[in-house]
Amino acid sequence: MRCDALAFHPRLTIEMNQTLAAPDAASGVLAGSVATEATAADAPPPSGAEAESEAPVPKPVPAPRSADLSTDFRSPAPGYWPDVPPALWNDWKWQLKNRVTTLAQLEQHLVLTPEERAGVRVAGSKLALAVTPHFFNLIERDNPHCPIRRQVLPRLEESLVQPWEMADPVGEDHDMPVPGLVHRYPDRVLFLVTDRCASYCRYCTRSRVVSGAGEQELHTNFEGAIEYLKAHTEVRDVLFSGGDPLLFTDDKLEKILRSVREIPHVEFLRIGSRVPIFLPQRITPALCAMLKKYHPLWMSVHVNHPRELTTEVKEALERLADAGIPLGNQSVLLRGVNDSVEVMKPLVQKLLRCRVRPYYLYQLDLIQGSSHLQVPVSKGLEIIEGLRGHTTGYAIPQYVIDAPGGGGKVPVNPNYVLYHDREKVVIRNYEGRVFEYPDAGAVREIRAVAGISLPDAGNPRPLPTVDDFYP
Numbered sequence: 001m002r003c004d005a006l007a008f009h010p011r012l013t014i015e016m017n018q019t020l021a022a023p024d025a026a027s028g029v030l031a032g033s034v035a036t037e038a039t040a041a042d043a044p045p046p047s048g049a050e051a052e053s054e055a056p057v058p059k060p061v062p063a064p065r066s067a068d069l070s071t072d073f074r075s076p077a078p079g080y081w082p083d084v085p086p087a088l089w090n091d092w093k094w095q096l097k098n099r100v101t102t103l104a105q106l107e108q109h110l111v112l113t114p115e116e117r118a119g120v121r122v123a124g125s126k127l128a129l130a131v132t133p134h135f136f137n138l139i140e141r142d143n144p145h146c147p148i149r150r151q152v153l154p155r156l157e158e159s160l161v162q163p164w165e166m167a168d169p170v171g172e173d174h175d176m177p178v179p180g181l182v183h184r185y186p187d188r189v190l191f192l193v194t195d196r197c198a199s200y201c202r203y204c205t206r207s208r209v210v211s212g213a214g215e216q217e218l219h220t221n222f223e224g225a226i227e228y229l230k231a232h233t234e235v236r237d238v239l240f241s242g243g244d245p246l247l248f249t250d251d252k253l254e255k256i257l258r259s260v261r262e263i264p265h266v267e268f269l270r271i272g273s274r275v276p277i278f279l280p281q282r283i284t285p286a287l288c289a290m291l292k293k294y295h296p297l298w299m300s301v302h303v304n305h306p307r308e309l310t311t312e313v314k315e316a317l318e319r320l321a322d323a324g325i326p327l328g329n330q331s332v333l334l335r336g337v338n339d340s341v342e343v344m345k346p347l348v349q350k351l352l353r354c355r356v357r358p359y360y361l362y363q364l365d366l367i368q369g370s371s372h373l374q375v376p377v378s379k380g381l382e383i384i385e386g387l388r389g390h391t392t393g394y395a396i397p398q399y400v401i402d403a404p405g406g407g408g409k410v411p412v413n414p415n416y417v418l419y420h421d422r423e424k425v426v427i428r429n430y431e432g433r434v435f436e437y438p439d440a441g442a443v444r445e446i447r448a449v450a451g452i453s454l455p456d457a458g459n460p461r462p463l464p465t466v467d468d469f470y471p
């Protein structure tokens, strides 16, 4: 790593020094979810030499443990909250009110590393720390490599900004005709209805606006968005996201769904949500009954690791499926979380058992401060290769790169086509065996161009054989 390849968060030097000098100074660092420590104005950016000496070296992440690869569904409750009665525990509003948001709360339950402690201290300037008790229970107390903690606990490395990383890595802000409405693709839009989530993922593509802790704010213009949708008759598909739309009350969410559903040319509604995973208690029968009124309505959930599929999550997903909502999953490929076939295979198989179709595997967007979670594209291809043919076809997600700056999702696949010309295609299967497939359609085109008559209904002739292609 070259020091000139890095830009540093201006708080880095101060925070590292504070952390290393006083690792137990836990109290009063965060006010609510937002850190209140020194600001950029208090500390000059480190020089290149300082930066080089202070840049943390990424540590190797050990192979997954067998417990992480279990295909069992387990409940983590009550976990770190042994005294909470089930009625409260199962109340989604209690879960939200009792999220873990401070360093002191974290240290009450977990053994933190210096990198995590320092990460929490700077988190509030970028993306708040918040983890629901349900999801927090999945974090191992003293395993710094726990794949759950890597997703939701801030780390010092978030302060490192590589030159190729961006605040808005997929260029959504450029494609926003109305605040909160992203219109990039011809027939569909992304409607960002809130900036709040049940818990915050450290690699969130929208961390520039999500949680309200960063410099940018989301001010969705609901009326303007509805007027835009009414006027744009080409829009047939509306994806509600944020933030997480399922954090709204049933009434508020229904009002938004209804206002879009009433637009005649909108055929199809989708909700993107990680609430069924972070906060399965929110998927109440009443919510499902409300959602059911707005079909066709599909939902994309977000699960990265098989351990996230708990008993409670499975039941929540089943309630959604029973309400007729087709479910797809979007995983993000994350270093030390799911960057192996050994982890991805039980994940996709467990998803099918929850009636969720693995839909996308995303290459991590080039979000600022995410390089410690980045996985080489070759590893993503290796994972798809290790799934294709080795498990159910329905279980295999499409691996995609969301093209930086706003090019949209581009599918990326292992190369199964070894050779292709106008007469044949040479392919390999999942076992590496090679096959030649005569491209009959192309041969017919060649013959038509050459004026060779082709069989038709009035002049039936035998279809071409392999000998026709290789005389």
Ligand code: SF4
Pocket (backbone or CB within 6 Å): 196, 197, 198, 199, 200, 201, 203, 204, 205, 206, 207, 210, 242, 243, 244, 273, 274, 302
């Ligand atoms: S739930 Fe989705 S929107 Fe919210 S922080 Fe995670 S990735 Fe971002």
